[in-house]
Amino acid sequence: MSYELLLQMSIVVPLLASILIVITGKHANVREGVTIVSAIMLIYIMTQLYTGHTSNNQISAFWWELMPSLNVSFVIEPLGLLFALIASFLWLVTTSYAIGYMRVHKEQNQTRFYCCFAIAISAVMGIAFSANLFTLFIFYEVLTLSTYPLVTHAGSEKAKKSGRVYLGILLTTSILFLLLAIVSTWFIAGTLDFKVGGVFSPDIDKGLAGGLLLLFVFGVGKAAIMPFHRWLPAAMVAPTPVSALLHAVAVVKAGVFTILKVCVFIFGLDLLPTLPTTQFLLYLAGASVLLASIVAMRQDNLKLRLAYSTVSQLGYITIGALLATSSGVVGSAMHIAAHAFGKITLFFCAGAILVSLHKSKISEMRGIGRQMPITMFAFFIASLSIIGVPPGAGTWSKWYLLMGTLEADQYLLMLVLMLSSLLNIAYLLPLSIHAFFPNINVNKNTSLPVTQLKEAPLASLIAIVVTSSACLILFVYPQPLLFLAKSILSVG
Amino acid sequence: MISQLPVLQVVLPLMAAPLCLMLKRSRLVWQFCLIVSALSMLISILLLQQVNSTGVISYEFGGWAAPWGIEYRIDKLNVMLLLIISSISTLVLIAAQTSIDQEIEKEKHCYFYILYLLSLSGMLGIVATGDAFNIFVFLEISSLSAYALIAMGNNRRALWASYQYLIMGTIGATFILIGIGMMYQITGTLNISDLAERLAQVNQKRTLLTAFVFIIVGVCLKLALFPMHLWLPNAYTYAPSIVTAFLAATATKVALYLLIRFTYSVFGSSLAFAAIPLQTLFMALGLVGVFVASITAIYQNNVKKLFAYSSIAHVGYMIVGFSMGTVSGLTATLLHMFNHALMKGAVFLALAAVMFRLGDVRLESFQGLGRRMPLTMAAIVIGGLSLIGVPLTVGFVSKWYLLVALIEQQRWLIAGLLLLGSVLAVVYVWRIIEVAYFKEPLVNNTAKEQATSEEAPWTFLVPIWLLVGANIYFGIDTRLSVQLAHSAAQSLIGVAP
16 A cells, blocks of 8 residues: 555544444444454554655645645654554553443443544544644644543533533634634745744744744643643543543643644744743743642542643643754653653553542552552553653653753753652652552551452553553663654754 | 526516415425526526626616616626525425424415515525616515515514514615615616716715715615614524524625625725725624624523524624725635525524424523434534534634635734634534533423434435535535635726636
C-alpha cells in the first residue's frame, strides 16, 4: 500500500470502526472485537508510516478544498507522527483496559461509549497529521464534540453539570479566541500551512502578532492553561478509561500539540521570543504549573489529584513551546510522550482501585498495596516517571526542558520547574508509600485493612503492566523518541 | 420554451393554486402541489444553468420593451433566491400531508394547499420581477396568504399571532408602497434598472431620501430586524408546523433580498450609505439583535419559539455583513442567507415531526426523545451544530466569511462580539440536547406509546435528512454556494467579476 493511502487510512479506519461498532452494538464480544481489530490495524499503519517517514519519504494527502485556498489536507511530520504513534498504541491498551473495567462496572450505553471513543481517536489522527491550521481546527472541534458524550456518560445530574463546564470552556475558547486567531492569521499571512520558521513575515507589527499569540494560547482550551483549566477536573466524572486515554493523553495532548505546532510552525522560533506577550504567557504557564501542583496536593479524590497534576504537567509542555529554543521544543515533544505513558498508568491504577476495592479517596487507600501489589507497583513507577527521576521516562523530557530554560536565560522558570518537581514528589509518592507501608505516620491502634489479594480484572491488569513497562523502556531506550523530537526542527 | 422560463417560474404555481379547488380531495391536492413545486424547482435549476452560461436574463411581458412594459430580470442573486425558495418549498411539501392531517381539519386541507401555492408564487414573483410595483403586488400576495396560513394553526393563539403579523406586515407593505410611489413621482418609471439610472440624476434629494427611508423601514419590518421583530416569534410558534418550516426558511430571506436589491440596485450604495448613517445603524441593530434574540432564545421553553428567536439572531448576522458595504461582507450575507435557509428548514421540519408524534414542542416533552425518535433528534442536533457554526456544517462556512469580512476592515471587537453570539447559540442548542439525551422519558407517555414505533414516518424523515445532508454537503463542498454568493455580491457592488 502506498504511504499516502496509509496516511488517510489512519483517519478513516477508526471512523469506520465507529460505524461498525454501532452496527454490531447488540453483540458485546463482536463489538469489542471490532475495536481491537481496528486498533491493531491502526498500530500497523503507524509503524508503516514510521518506517516510511524515517526512510525520508515526503508523505502527504489532499482531501478537498473547503473554501478557496483553504484545504483539508494532511502531511506527516515528526511531531505529528510522535503524537499519533502514542495515541494509536495507547488506544489498543486502553481498549483492553476498558473491556475489563466497563464489564465489571456494568456500565450502561457501552455501544455509545466505544463509538464515541473511536470517533475521538479518528479526530486525534486528523489533528496529528493536519497540514494546516484549518484542518487542525476542524478535527479539534470534532474531538471536543465527540468526547462530550463520554464525559456525560453516567447521565447523572453531576455528569451533566460537568459536561456543561467541559463543553462550555472548550467550545467557548475555541470559538471566541482560536477561530478568531486562525481567521486573523489567514488574513495577515495569507496562508495557514504549517511551515518551519513560521508563516508571518519578519516585519509584522509585533503588537498584533503578540495579540494573536495570546488568542492562540487562550484559544486552545485543551492545553488547560489556567484560568481555562476547569474543564479538566470536571471531565473526571467520566468512566476511568476515558479519563485515562482522553483526559491524560488524547485531548489534553491535542491541546499542547496545537500550541507546539503554532509556536514552531506558525510563529517560528525566531519571531516568538521577540513578541511582547511571550514573557507574560511564560509566567502564566509557570504560575499554572505551580498553582495546579499546590491544588493537586489538597485533593483527596485520586482522580481529581491526577487531573490537577495533568494541568501542571501540561504547563511544562507549554513552557517548552514558548521558550522557543531547540531544547525546549525537544523537551516538550518528549514530555508529550513521557507524560502520556506515566499519566495513563496512574489513571489505570486509579480505575483498578475503584473497580476492585471501590475506593476513590486517597485517605482510604492506606495499605492497599497488600491487596493490589502489581497495580500499586505500577503506580509507583509511573509516579517516578511523572516526577522525572530515573528510572522513569520523564527524566529525559524534564532534562531537556530545564536545558531549554537555561538556553533562554529564564532562570525564574527553571526554578519554577524544579520547585514543581518537588511538589510532584509530595503529592504522588506518599500514595504508593502508604499503600505498601500503612504504618508510617499512623497511630498503631488503627485497624489495618484486610490483606486478601484482590487485583483488577486481567484485561485491565495487562494494560497497567504494559504502560508502566513503557515508562521504564523509554528511560532505557529513548532513541526513537529523541530521534523524532530532534527532527521536528530540521524538516523543511 | 426555454425563453419563457422566467415567467413560468411565477405563473406555474399561481395558476396551479385555483386548480386545486377542482381536485378537492386532500391527498390528490397534495400530490398535485408537490408536482407543481417540483416543477418550479426544476425551472429554477434550469434558470441557474442559463444564468451561469449566458448571464442576466431579461424577459419582457407581452412583448413590451423594458421601461414601458413589465420586465422580469434574473441575475445571479435572483436565481439564488429562486433556487432556495422553490427547493425548500418542495422538500417541505413532501412532509406536508402527514403533518397537516393531524394539525388541520380535513375540509380545510384544500385551502391550505391553495394558500401555500399562492405564498410560494408570491415569493417567487418578488424575486423574479424587475418592476417595483410588481414587487409590491407579489409581496401582498405572499403576505396575505401567509397571514391566512398562520391563522390555520390549531392553537387559538394562532389567530392572535396572525393578527399581529397582519398589522405589522401591512404597515411594512404600506411603507414600501409609499416609497415606491414617491420614486414614481420623482422619476415617472417603475422598472428597477430604469429607476436606478434616473434616480442617479435626480436633484430632489430630500424626496429621494424620504422614499429610501420608507422602503428601508418597510422592508425591515418584513425582515424582522431587531427591534421590529415582535411579530415573528408568535407567528412562527403558533403557525402549523409545516408553515413555520416553509416561512422560516424563505420569508425573511425574501425580505433581505428586497433590502439588498433596493439598496444596491435601485438607490445605489453611494446614496444609501453616504447620505444617512445607515451602516452604523445597521451594524448596531444587527449586533444588538444577535445578542437580545440569542439571550431571549436561551430562556424559551417552547422549542419552536426558541428557534424563532434564533432566526431573529441570524437575521442580525446577515445585517452585520450587509452593513459593511464591501464585497466580502455582502458575500457573507448572501452565503448565510443560503445556509440559514438550509439550517432552519431542517430544524423546523424536524420540529414538525416532533409535533406530529408528541402533539407539542415544549422543552419538557423532549425528555428522552434521543431514544424515542433517534433520527429526528439527530437531525435537530446537526441542525443545531450548524446554527452554532461547527466545522463541516454550513454554519461554519458563513461564519468564516463573515469573520474574514470583519477582519478585512480591522473590526476586531465586532468580530469578537459575533463569536460571542455563537457561544450563546451553544447554550440554547445544548439545553435541548441535554433534555433530549440525558433525561428519562416522561412516564405517562412511555407506557402508552411503547407499543408502536415512535420514529417519525418516512414522509418526514426523507425531507429532513435531505436538508441535513445539504447542511453537511454545502459545509464541505462550498463551490456552488460560495461562487454564487460571491459573483452576486460582485455584480451588486459593481466590481467587475
